[in-house]
Amino acid sequence: xxxxxxxxxxxxxxxxxxxxxxxxxxxxxxxxxxxxxxxxxxxxxxxxxxxxxxxxxxxxxxxxxxxxxxxxxxxxxxxxxxxxxxxxxxxxxxxxxxxxxxxxxxxxxxxxxxxxxxxxxxxxxxxxxxxxxxxxxxxxxxxxxxxxxxxxxxxxxxxxxxxxxxxxxxxxxxxxxxxxxx
Amino acid sequence: xxxxxxxxxxxxxxxxxxxxxxxxxxxxxxxxxxxxxxxxxxxxxxxxxxxxxxxxxxxxxxxxxxxxxxxxxxxxxxxxxxxxxxxxxxxxxxxxxxxxxxxxxxxxxxxxxxxxxxxxxxxxxxxxxxxxxxxxxxxxxxxxxxxxxxxxxxxxxxxxxxxxxxxxxxxxxxxxxxxxxxxxxxxxxxxxxxxxxxxxxxxxxxxxxxxxxxxxxxxxxxxxxxxxxxxxxxxxxxxxxxxxxxxxxxxxxxxxxxxxxxxxxxxxxxxxxxxxxxxxxxxxxxxxxxxxxxxxxxxxxxxxxxxxxxxxxxxxxxxxxxxxxxxxxxxxxxxxxxxxxxxxxxxxxxxxxxxxxxxxxxxxxxxxxxxxxxxxxxxxxxxxxxxxxxxxxxxxxxxxxxxxxxxxxxxxxxxxxxxxxxxxxx
Numbered sequence: 001x002x003x004x005x006x007x008x009x010x011x012x013x014x015x016x017x018x019x020x021x022x023x024x025x026x027x028x029x030x031x032x033x034x035x036x037x038x039x040x041x042x043x044x045x046x047x048x049x050x051x052x053x054x055x056x057x058x059x060x061x062x063x064x065x066x067x068x069x070x071x072x073x074x075x076x077x078x079x080x081x082x083x084x085x086x087x088x089x090x091x092x093x094x095x096x097x098x099x100x101x102x103x104x105x106x107x108x109x110x111x112x113x114x115x116x117x118x119x120x121x122x123x124x125x126x127x128x129x130x131x132x133x134x135x136x137x138x139x140x141x142x143x144x145x146x147x148x149x150x151x152x153x154x155x156x157x158x159x160x161x162x163x164x165x166x167x168x169x170x171x172x173x174x175x176x177x178x179x180x181x182x
Numbered sequence: 183x184x185x186x187x188x189x190x191x192x193x194x195x196x197x198x199x200x201x202x203x204x205x206x207x208x209x210x211x212x213x214x215x216x217x218x219x220x221x222x223x224x225x226x227x228x229x230x231x232x233x234x235x236x237x238x239x240x241x242x243x244x245x246x247x248x249x250x251x252x253x254x255x256x257x258x259x260x261x262x263x264x265x266x267x268x269x270x271x272x273x274x275x276x277x278x279x280x281x282x283x284x285x286x287x288x289x290x291x292x293x294x295x296x297x298x299x300x301x302x303x304x305x306x307x308x309x310x311x312x313x314x315x316x317x318x319x320x321x322x323x324x325x326x327x328x329x330x331x332x333x334x335x336x337x338x339x340x341x342x343x344x345x346x347x348x349x350x351x352x353x354x355x356x357x358x359x360x361x362x363x364x365x366x367x368x369x370x371x372x373x374x375x376x377x378x379x380x381x382x383x384x385x386x387x388x389x390x391x392x393x394x395x396x397x398x399x400x401x402x403x404x405x406x407x408x409x410x411x412x413x414x415x416x417x418x419x420x421x422x423x424x425x426x427x428x429x430x431x432x433x434x435x436x437x438x439x440x441x442x443x444x445x446x447x448x449x450x451x452x453x454x455x456x457x458x459x460x461x462x463x464x465x466x467x468x469x470x471x472x473x474x475x476x477x478x479x480x481x482x483x484x485x486x487x488x489x490x491x492x493x494x495x496x497x498x499x500x501x502x503x504x505x506x507x508x509x510x511x512x513x514x515x516x517x518x519x520x521x522x523x524x525x526x527x528x529x530x531x532x533x534x535x536x537x538x539x540x541x542x543x544x545x546x547x548x549x550x551x552x553x554x555x556x557x558x559x560x561x562x563x564x565x566x567x568x569x570x571x572x573x574x575x576x577x578x579x580x581x582x583x584x585x586x587x588x589x590x591x592x593x594x595x596x597x598x599x600x601x602x603x604x605x606x607x608x
Contacts, residue, residue: 004605008593050594052581064537064558064585077590082605088563091199091484092477094225095237096244104606112241114231117505120559121514122477124567126589130560134510142607149607162607 003163004152006078011047011159013076018043020154024143042131044140045151050075078159080151081106081127081140092122098139105142113137183272185282186212186256188490191263191273191428192289193217194226195479196457196486198245200287203487205253211491213255214281216273220260221313222247227476229316230337233323234344242313266432268450285452285490288429288440289483292422292458292474294337301394306401307416310341322415325349330403330413332391334361336504338419339378343508345415346383353384353411355391355403364421365504367519369533370554373540374508381509422474424459437461439472444496446486454490456482465499465570466518466551473500501569505559511538514562517552517569518544527551532583541583548576558585564592573597 023031025041034040049071055063083106090098090106097113100106119128119137129138143149148170152160161171188204190197193215201213224242231237250257258275265274272282294309296302308319319341323329327350331342334356342352354361360371361378375385386405393404394416402412424439435441435449439461446454446462456462457479464471478500488495503516521527521544531542537557543565544552549572553565564587568575577595581587593600 002607004607005602006605007602008600009602048586048588048590050590052578052591052595054580054584055586062532062534062584064534064539066586075590075594077593079589080605082603083607085606086484088477088566091480094195094227094244094476095241096225096246114228114237114241115507116227117507117512117514117559117562118477119563121503121505121516121562121566123563124570124589126561126564128560128563130512134507134512163604 001165004080004149005161005163006080007159007161008077009074010157011076011078012157013047013049013071014157015047016154016156017078017151017160018046020150021045024146024150042129042138044129044138045078045080045127046129047071047076047078050077078151079125079127082125083140083142088122088124089119089128092118094118103142105144106139107141107144108137108139110136183280183282186214187284188213188287188487189273189281189283189285190215190287190289191217192287192291192457193219193223193257193259194289194291194457195476196289196291196460196483197287198223199480199483200289200454200456200487200490201253201255201483203484204491205487206484207488207491207493210254213253214258214283215250215255216258216261216263216275218260218262219312219314222257222259223249224313225476226311226313229310229313230340230344232313232316233310233320233341234347236347239313263428266428266434266453268432268434268453271452283452286454287483287486287490288434288448288453288455288459289457289479290425290428290440290455290459292424294418295420295423296418297420299391299393301396301400302418304394304396305399306396306414307394307418309418310337311422319345319415319417323348323350324414327351327414328412329353329415329417330355330391330411331417331419332403333419333421334358334385334387335364335419335421336362336506338417339506339508341417341419342378342383346381350415351384353386353413354378355389355405356385356387357390359388361385361387362504362506362515365502365515365519366513367515367542367554369531370513370515370519370540370542370556373535373538373556374506374511374513377508377511422458424461424472426459429455429459437470441470445489445494446482446497447489454486456486462497463499465501468499471500473502475500475503477503498570501566503566505562511557512559513554513556514559515552515554516562516566517550519552519554521552530579530583539585541585543579543582545575545579548574550575561587561589564589568592568597571598
């Protein structure tokens with residue numbers, strides 16, 4: 001069985017995986033030839049900060065709508081769909097748009113989706129995202145056309161690697177220590 | 183007499199959940215699914231979307247049409263079960279057909295409650311549960327005409343939203359002081375009410391309809407203060423009651439619903455129950471309760487199905503939860519969101535009407551028992567997960583109220599341990 005291994009202590013919060021995911025889901029899947037004016041997909045996974053420092057504006061009021069892009073050292077956490085064996089999101093999906101397929105992946109078929117957001121309510125990892133226009137969910141599909149998902153291929157620190165059936169490991173398994181990245 | 187290994191009465195969330203629970207373990211054992219509706223598995227929660235023109239008949243189906251064939255399931259659709267005979271391990275259908283079972287699952291569902299007020303039998307008065315109900319309402323809906331929806335729960339709000347989408351003028355009339363009194367707290371309900379009103383719906387709270395007036399058909403509703411509101415369509419959305427009749431007649435123990443143990447077993451051997459008819463464990467209180475919602479019905483069905491194959495799986499318990507999107511304002515309420523003062527609960531909240539933002543967390547001894555997210559809902563599931571884990575969240579209380587809260591904080595602050603994890607991928 002193919003498995004993605006996520007090692008949290010190796011994630012430095014560079015967000016290369018997020019970029020690769022967005023590119024993979026935007027035709028023609030090549031950053032170099034993309035037209036910035038055309039519709040782009042957003043990433044279906046994200047790296048977020050574990051910091052609980054409270055951000056207020058100058059008047060001491062809470063700040064809304066500004067996700068933290070700066071991630072303190074040791075606080076980066078890639079939030080991926082786990083493609084659970086007993087998926088709460090699929091149980092909650094009343095339209096049948098989320099399906100656990102034979103390869104184990106949970107995929108979203110947008111045409112059936114009524115945007116009831118029940119999957120969001122059910123996922124304990126908060127791994128299902130909503131596109132900013134509120135028209136669809138964004139959900140990891142494990143890159144069905146690739147042997148190695150784009151996020152794993154993009155990870156240069158060894159935080160995301162793929163373990164294959166025959167114990168082969170694809171990905172950067174090197175010890176990466178980058179100082180001064182705060 | 184015909185016979186099968188697994189017999190399932192009910193073709194909705196609990197019934198199909200049971201099929202899936204069974205098939206995860208037993209790929210071959212014969213399954214028969216019976217429903218009195220002549221329709222492949224469809225979702226009743228989507229019927230309001232059908233009225234609103236957002237989904238077609240095919241869009242109501244939550245499994246593909248070839249689902250039964252692919253999973254070796256024999257559907258018997260459009261047939262009523264008249265009797266359950268536990269002594270002979272069989273059921274009897276209308277027309278006299280009898281089917282014997284080794285294991286039986288009762289996904290009997292619930293039916294809308296109609297209050298006994300004068301005029302309720304007039305044409306133009308509806309309930310919304312089934313596809314048939316939805317088709318009738320959809321045919322009656324006409325632009326420019328008026329409708330009254332009695333009840334401010336999810337079915338009421340979604341029906342009102344659907345009729346409004348069909349360009350009708352709609353009143354929502356609620357007995358309680360707030361809409362969504364079962365699932366949403368007062369502050370959250372006020373925000374949602376405002377959203378409805380700003381988009382052209384009329385909401386009346388602490389108001390009762392005492393009569394449905396009209397000559398040959400519904401022409402309006404008479405309120406308790408004597409005022410008459412014109413309405414060609416009246417929808418009763420005052421909640422549902424579990425369909426326990428068949429089970430009671432068969433001697434299966436019922437309270438409000440069919441009482442089931444942690445394995446979804448009824449009081450009678452080889453008979454299980456799940457979904458809106460089953461009174462199962464409540465996760466938070468541990469008492470028996472019916473949370474008549476889709477995800478619980480599916481989960482209970484899966485548990486029942488696995489146990490029917492001989493596995494030993496316990497139901498963790500249901501949690502009240504609901505999600506509703508009203509004119510683009512998303513809201514999710516999970517668990518116990520309404521608590522009285524001085525009852526040992528801690529309530530923390532952050533509200534910003536200008537950002538259409540509201541978040542509230544209800545805790546007991548630093549463990550979450552309920553949450554409300556309005557406006558920003560992406561982390562709503564994280565709260566559901568923390569409720570189920572009974573995790574101590576003392577360290578992240580303030581962060582949980584912010585719109586940038588996510589699972590990263592749960593792990594980084596040590597609320598849940600996670601150093602590395604695997605994701606299976608093929």
